[in-house]
Amino acid sequence: MRTVSQLKPSQSIEITNIKDKSLAVQLFSMGILPGKKIKMIRKNILNRSCIVEVSGTQYALRHYEATQIEIA
Amino acid sequence: MNKNIALAGNPNCGKTTIFNILTGLNQKTGNYPGVTVDKKSGTLSHNNQKVKISDLPGAYSLYPRASDEKVVAEILANSDNSDYPDCIFYIADATQLEKQLLLFSQIVDLKIPIILVLNMIDLLDDSSIDYQQLSKKLGVEIISVSGRTGEGIQNLKNKIVEVYQNIPSAINFSSYKSSAEEQTLLNEVVTLTNAKSDYQAKLIFHHFSWLSFLSTETKEKLAKLKENYPIPDLNAQVDETMSRFDTFGPIANSIEQYKPKNQSEFSNQIDKILTHFILGPLIFFGIMFFVFQSIFTWATIPMDFIDETYGAFMDFSKTIIPEGWFQDLIVDGILAGIGATIIFVPQVAILFFFIGLLEEVGYMARAVYLFDRLMQRFGLNGRSIVALISGSACAIPAIMSARTIPDWKERLITILVTPLMSCTARIPVYVVLIGIAIPIQQEWWGFNAQGMAFGLLYLLGLVSALLLALFFKLVLKSDTSSYLALALPNYQTPSLKNIATQVWNKVSTFVWEAGKIIVVISAILWLLSSYGPGDNMNKAVAEASEMATTQNLSIEEKENLTAALQMEYSYAGYLGKTIEPIIKPLGFDWKIGISLITSFAAREVFVATTATINNLGSEASESSVIELLSLAKDSRTGKPTFDKATSWSLMIFYVFAMQCMATLAIVKRETNSWKWPIVQLVIMSVLAYLSSFLVYNWLS
Numbered sequence: 132m133r134t135v136s137q138l139k140p141s142q143s144i145e146i147t148n149i150k151d152k153s154l155a156v157q158l159f160s161m162g163i164l165p166g167k168k169i170k171m172i173r174k175n176i177l178n179r180s181c182i183v184e185v186s187g188t189q190y191a192l193r194h195y196e197a198t199q200i201e202i203a
Numbered sequence: 204m205n206k207n208i209a210l211a212g213n214p215n216c217g218k219t220t221i222f223n224i225l226t227g228l229n230q231k232t233g234n235y236p237g238v239t240v241d242k243k244s245g246t247l248s249h250n251n252q253k254v255k256i257s258d259l260p261g262a263y264s265l266y267p268r269a270s271d272e273k274v275v276a277e278i279l280a281n282s283d284n285s286d287y288p289d290c291i292f293y294i295a296d297a298t299q300l301e302k303q304l305l306l307f308s309q310i311v312d313l314k315i316p317i318i319l320v321l322n323m324i325d326l327l328d329d330s331s332i333d334y335q336q337l338s339k340k341l342g343v344e345i346i347s348v349s350g351r352t353g354e355g356i357q358n359l360k361n362k363i364v365e366v367y368q369n370i371p372s373a374i375n376f377s378s379y380k381s382s383a384e385e386q387t388l389l390n391e392v393v394t395l396t397n398a399k400s401d402y403q404a405k406l407i408f409h410h411f412s413w414l415s416f417l418s419t420e421t422k423e424k425l426a427k428l429k430e431n432y433p434i435p436d437l438n439a440q441v442d443e444t445m446s447r448f449d450t451f452g453p454i455a456n457s458i459e460q461y462k463p464k465n466q467s468e469f470s471n472q473i474d475k476i477l478t479h480f481i482l483g484p485l486i487f488f489g490i491m492f493f494v495f496q497s498i499f500t501w502a503t504i505p506m507d508f509i510d511e512t513y514g515a516f517m518d519f520s521k522t523i524i525p526e527g528w529f530q531d532l533i534v535d536g537i538l539a540g541i542g543a544t545i546i547f548v549p550q551v552a553i554l555f556f557f558i559g560l561l562e563e564v565g566y567m568a569r570a571v572y573l574f575d576r577l578m579q580r581f582g583l584n585g586r587s588i589v590a591l592i593s594g595s596a597c598a599i600p601a602i603m604s605a606r607t608i609p610d611w612k613e614r615l616i617t618i619l620v621t622p623l624m625s626c627t628a629r630i631p632v633y634v635v636l637i638g639i640a641i642p643i644q645q646e647w648w649g650f651n652a653q654g655m656a657f658g659l660l661y662l663l664g665l666v667s668a669l670l671l672a673l674f675f676k677l678v679l680k681s682d683t684s685s686y687l688a689l690a691l692p693n694y695q696t697p698s699l700k701n702i703a704t705q706v707w708n709k710v711s712t713f714v715w716e717a718g719k720i721i722v723v724i725s726a727i728l729w730l731l732s733s734y735g736p737g738d739n740m741n742k743a744v745a746e747a748s749e750m751a752t753t754q755n756l757s758i759e760e761k762e763n764l765t766a767a768l769q770m771e772y773s774y775a776g777y778l779g780k781t782i783e784p785i786i787k788p789l790g791f792d793w794k795i796g797i798s799l800i801t802s803f804a805a806r807e808v809f810v811a812t813t814a815t816i817n818n819l820g821s822e823a824s825e826s827s828v829i830e831l832l833s834l835a836k837d838s839r840t841g842k843p844t845f846d847k848a849t850s851w852s853l854m855i856f857y858v859f860a861m862q863c864m865a866t867l868a869i870v871k872r873e874t875n876s877w878k879w880p881i882v883q884l885v886i887m888s889v890l891a892y893l894s895s896f897l898v899y900n901w902l903s
Contacts, residue, residue, distance in 0.1 A: 152437035158688055159444040160264035162302025172471070177480040178576035182691065187467065188299055189474075189691040191572040196688055 136197035138171035148201040162186055206367055208254055209288035213303050214261035215692045217322040218294045220350035222258040223704045232708050234875050240274045249360040254367045265309045265406055266440055269609035279313055280406040281416045282399045289370050290316040297321040301455035308447050312402035314373040318344050325349040340454045342376045378450035379443050388432045395424055470693045483573045491592045494557045498550050498596035505549040513542045540725030544718040547599050548710055554593050554600035555709045556702060563697035568689055581669050582676025584613040594624035598866045602873055603709055612681040616672050618873055619883050622866050623668040625661045628806040632857050633660055635810055638829035640850035663858050720868035728804050732775040743768035763820040770816050775800050790849035790899040806862045848903035852895040859891035
């Protein structure tokens with residue numbers, strides 16, 4: 132299953148699932164949930180974090196979080 | 204009857220701006236019991252009516268992760284909580300409506316009367332959003348406002364007054380239905396806890412392990428209940444959240460056909476540079492250098508002004524209060540303590556002006572993102588870097604700035620290690636001791652040795668702060684797993700009013716809360732250094748004048764000698780002699796012991812006390828202190844008091860020791876207990892003692 136960590140900048144795709152359930156609860160409450168389109172904005176090659184956009188809001192994600200968000 | 208009207212909403216929804224507009228400077232900032240989350244309340248005066256409003260911390264949902272969110276859950280799970288609201292004004296960013304309806308729908312299920320306030324309507328492309336339609340679908344009354352332009356604020360004020368006089372009934376908007384099995388469970392929880400609604404029962408059942416209002420007995424019963432109902436916690440939460448989004452999602456989306464003005468392209472362009480993996484940190488350090496400079500240099504202008512005017516005021520007080528112990532107590536004890544507090548005001552104000560500015564503009568979230576991983580390794584937060592850098596100017600505002608760190612553990616560690624950064628008060632101490640230990644012309648590897656030593660002491664502070672942070676990271680337990688998932692708000696023009704309110708709040712908190720403690724400690728230190736057992740002070744004067752006659756001293760020399768002898772015969776002098784055996788292994792004699800005691804007020808006092816006790820008078824300049832102290836000898840052994848080993852040992856001591864009552868006071872205030880300042884004091888003292896011991900024995 133592909134995850135957000137594999138997205139390239141400016142690629143946009145639908146979220147299908149969030150693997151880590153306790154992370155899922157947090158991400159859902161922030162508006163990052165299955166069915167939403169997630170767009171990769173920028174990757175930080177030094178610390179492997181990234182900035183993504185969901186419904187017009189940008190979020191900074193750590194590498195671990197990005198690997199937990201599965202995409203179509 | 205007093206009714207509680209509360210503002211609630213997600214982080215970044217503009218709630219604080221609305222709160223500031225409604226209450227102006229009629230605000231009070233306190234702490235919620237047991238945690239260090241700002242408890243903000245204020246009074247709205249409108250149409251001859253005064254309404255008390257509280258501003259609940261920003262939260263995404265009632266399944267909390269940060270301490271701010273926990274506070275909201277704790278209050279709303281307990282109808283008997285004194286902060287439990289009678290009615291909530293729910294502030295939502297109209298440009299991001301959907302996800303903000305999650306917390307809204309949870310509050311609705313708690314059966315708390317609620318009014319929906321749509322904020323930031325000035326950012327919507329077309330203001331013809333169909334509020335009536337939305338209001339009908341959600342079944343809630345809607346008020347649209349803009350905190351930035353002031354649009355709709357009058358309506359909001361009218362509504363608050365109206366609601367205060369006549370609390371509306373709770374609305375019915377169901378976005379989640381419990382399963383039959385869950386319902387039986389919730390019924391049992393309701394009987395156990397007197398929960399006012401099914402959803403409140405559910406919250407209690409989910410969170411009972413950390414909810415403080417539940418008795419141990421109730422908790423045990425709930426724990427038993429949990430064994431019988433093995434509902435998977437997380438999946439239930441996931442299902443609930445999904446179900447809610449499924450209900451209000453379409454409603455919000457039918458409204459959101461009017462897209463917000465496209466501002467994020469502008470933010471995007473800026474972010475390309477500001478969050479760049481190389482340029483980003485460089486720019487951050489540039490900004491921080493500027494902030495540091497301003498606390499370091501600019502603050503000295505108002506500080507000198509305060510120092511002079513306040514000194515004049517103290518002199519004036521001496522002329523109107525009759526001479527004697529009462530005058531001494533008021534002027535040298537209490538007024539001096541107040542002076543020691545307000546001298547920090549410029550630094551606190553300047554730092555919070557910049558922090559407020561950076562937060563308002565939206566930059567702070569980017570800084571957190573940039574340094575998150577690095578700081579995480581040390582158990583710190585991206586925001587800790589602001590505290591650490593400010594800490595090299597002054598620990599007081601730096602520690603106060605840690606309040607913006609959401610995770611309790613990361614915040615506590617930041618507070619505990621920040622005083623290790625070498626602050627400006629250490630500079631006079633370093634200058635004098637380096638001056639004694641290292642000849643001015645000496646060079647190390649072609650560099651001026653004094654300058655190198657200075658840099659070394661600063662570096663030592665930084666490295667030990669990080670190592671101590673690492674230590675605490677491993678030792679302290681944390682009940683929240685730390686996720687970043689940080690929303691990056693669009694860049695926006697800052698509201699000076701918001702910044703000014705924040706600066707005002709921080710300054711008054713510092714003056715009133717830390718000030719109390721500083722005045723008490725200052726009075727005690729004054730007492731110790733100006734009084735001695737029995738008739739000691741008079742004996743000192745007599746002895747000094749006798750010596751002055753036999754040795755033919757000038758008036759000034761006689762005065763200095765008197766001051767030195769009085770210091771020696773005071774309680775502080777006795778204390779210094781008492782601790783001499785303890786500090787002997789560090790190379791310190793009782794005179795240094797006295798300086799250590801008095802400089803607990805503030806590190807720079809070390810120079811004045813050392814000058815006094817060595818017959819130099821308290822006003823001696825740094826260069827003359829250096830010159831004369833290098834000649835000072837132990838009267839018994841004839842060995843120099845400040846040889847190289849002792850000077851270095853003292854320098855290292857001051858790198859680590861918590862010699863600052865104001866820091867202690869602010870840590871007490873920020874952690875809401877005496878436990879942490881005492882832990883900090885003990886750890887820093889032990890560190891200081893051990894490293895001084897090592898250095899002294901290595902060099903001598």
